[in-house]
Amino acid sequence: MLKRSSKWLAFVALAMLSAFGVTACGSDTATSTSGDAEGQTVGFLYVGPKNDFGYNQAAYEGSLEVEKNVPGTKLIQAENVPETSEASRVMEKMIKDGATTIFATSYGHLQPMLAVAKKHPEVTFEHQGGVKSGANVGTYFGQIYEAQYLTGMAAGLSTKSNKLGYVVAVPIPQTLLNINAFELGAQSVNPKAKTTVVFTGSWCDPAKQKEAADTLIQGGADVLSQHQDCTKTIVETTEKAGAMSVGYHADASSLAPNGWLTGSVWNWGPLYTDIVKTIGEGKWKGSKYDADYRVGFADSDVIELAPFGSAVTPEVEKQVLAKQEEMKAKDFYPFEGPVVDQAGKTQIPKGENPTPAELETTDYLVQGVVGKIPTGK
């Protein structure tokens, strides 16, 4: 009787040891300390894994630049932080570990962040993609739809079938703006170009992404773009099928040596660095970062075009870059009216140019997009 139970105990002990051994193997150093203790401790929250060839990787790489460029900075990184009250717990823990600045890089981290910010007026909070700020909370974002307009042009000029595909997670203004900009860009150079959208309902489900990409290609699309958090599967699937890719979030040209056109990518490093520096100098209060800071091509290099791939002809490249120059010079805005939605209703009258805040309320798809918004609107 005792023998049996002691065997079980020994087995459990062994199992536990191996389980922890196993998990420990998967660990890497999350907190990296460099240099003196003078500098700031900066916490970063990501909604997904930091190596997802997508949104989170872009933000993660930006954080590493802060560490490199602001001496003495200590980073605390948290991946896969859900957009729930769990995020506030993670932030509390970061503050306990010494963080004086916290970047929350996903929209859904906003409310948890506001709750924590109220309790910790001594800590500075920066929110990525938000729409409002508190006393010690700033928000920033880039108008990436400007880049999506340009990639749409590249797609419109490169397509042979005049069918473009777009794999999207869920219908929020950010995704709808990107789809619209992409289609408008394509139309501007190729009036026959139509964009078919598929909503997968989740930000990173590779199997669904693969089926969605296959379905679009089967339907005749020969250029695929996307708005997902992890982008690798769609780019690879597209490449395998011999179609062309427009990347999103991060440069994935290495995954598509043949079909890569270009992509819209984030370049957060300089912005993060400047924000952290401003905070370190004690100048954050009242600065442009202590507000709703959002920029496009004209004012910063937060958004960029990924390098052009071999599938792009020099003429296409020239045309796209010329349009980018126009945006930089504030001579051109992607959503300058008239913009007409799928039902034929004019959403932005001729000559009008909505502000970024107005664009953030977009709840329609433009004419030329095939597919419906999944909430049935």
Add this chain to the structure above:
Amino acid sequence: MLEAIILGAVSYGACLIFAAEGELIAERSGIVNLGTEGSILCGALLSFMVTVWTGSPYIGAIFGLVGGALPALLHAFMVVGRKADQLASGLAITFLGLGVTAALGKSFVDDKINGMDAIGIPLLKDIPLIGSAFFDQDILTYLALLVGPALWWFFKRTRAGLILRATGESGDVVYAYGHSPRKVRYLAVTAGGALAGLGGAQLVLATTLNWTENITQGRGFVAVALVIFASWLPLRAAGGALLFGAAFALNLVLQTEGVGIPSFYLLMLPYVLTLIVLAVTSKGQKQMMPAGLKAVFAPGGT
């Protein structure tokens, strides 16, 4: 449009076929394995890792079997060896698999592999409608299509299959005939897990070519439901998995056709459809359920 649905049914359903047939083997021996989700995850990750290291998805697939078998072996030990509650043990093992693969797989998220290539069968693959779905696939997907018929033959025609089925009905009778029901159950659960692991390999080596945390998104639980949906019959389980895949593919195809049904309804469709079929077919299921499972699903014997 129909062609796209059939193709989607096969490529989305292949992983489910493996998982459901694996679950079916275990249940036929009298043991429910809610750890199937964990087995798929472990099979997927191990096969992906080995493929990254060796460069060969075929060697990777073999390790998918191993990865899936290990959690199932633990489940068999818990349930047969330690008489633990089947549902709780299985669910705990799913959590274990989720945690272990999340930790170990973390550094593999950005790895690139060359997955399995499609091997088309000449002439057959040009058949309209079904050619591309059934005759222009990778090895693992072909295998998935064969698992159902193979199991059907195994149960129907082989002595081992007979013993397995008998074990699920009554351990005592099997014991009386000189076989160890204990050994049979260990084997059945482990083999079932190995099959589920192969499903995981199919998922990452032939479909996504990528690893992410929780890549299965509940396929293992769907597999458990499909087995009951199929009244423990291998061919029906394969059909159910394909139907589930088709319902999913239908969602995507309808979207690309611009049909105005909110896609959230379409996302629910496979699950609702499974429930409806369960309701319609449940009359016959009572007799079909292996007697050994009644203690799990209907304690007290309703």
Add this chain to the structure above:
Amino acid sequence: MSAPDATVTTGEESRGFDPRAWVPTGTWFKIAAPIAAPLLILLIIPLFGIDVPAVITRSVPFILAALAVALPARAGLINVGGEGQIFIGAVFGAAFVKIVGGGLPLPVMLPMVLIAGTIGGALWVGIAAFLKAYFNVNETIATLLLNYVALYVLSYMVNGALKDPESYGFAIGAMLPDSALLPQLGISTLSIGIVLAVLMTIAVWLLLDRSRWGFRAKVVGGNPEAARRGGFAVNRTVVTALLLGGAIAGFAGVVELAGTELQLRAQMATGFGYIGFLCAFLVAQRAAWIPAGAMLLAAISVYGDSLQLDFGLPAASVYVVMAVIVLFVLGMRGTKTKGAN
């Protein structure tokens, strides 16, 4: 199966080491131990640097989700659908607030919100109960499948009808008005959720162990055929037990909404239903012990922050710790009815 199945020898003595054999068994102990155990856990965890209020907050949905499993289990029913019932509870709570608006005072509004969520959970499990009663569909499978449907319902609501109009179109529910929020206890971020969870535990314990209905459920769960012959209304007991379980899970969802999340979120309460299931089995479905089990799992869950921030492990690693503990206890205890025979 009592026949000589050579694989497993029958009888209690073969189970080996049973810790319960070594502890006192007096009545005082039966009452004191389940109360002392969770408090003991709360006393120990600060030594590991774990935040006590955070653990208590997290234990609330675990306690309720576990009760939602333990109650139907008494009547022999397996509710794996806590996950979905929690989602629907939260959706119903948020929908109720949206329909009624924020005009009512807290003493009226809050109870109504909680009731709305509770009804939501009961209705959701009601689908499974209906399928079981009229189509003989196994509730284990039905509740499991309904989890996925519920997930998409939540997702649809957050993206559609219950989306906050002020959120600039982002997929998130509106902040609940103050009148719909659980009052704070004044200690850190603790709400009265824990009080509600403890009260619910006592209620379920009384129902299961001290009431006529609990006895009836036990008979039905033990041997429905005999119960039927003995004149018990088996179907009614089964359906009631399942509905009550779903109601508690729905309550868990709306308490999480009104006490912790404060707005409907697509990712809220993910995995809580399943953890509650494990919790119920961790304590052998004894209602009185559920707070202790939930507190332990909540402590592990919160410790995950530390695993991630201090050791660089992914947050999901906490599942490894939880699973190992549950497997350990399951293997230690074995079961009389549901293990392989």
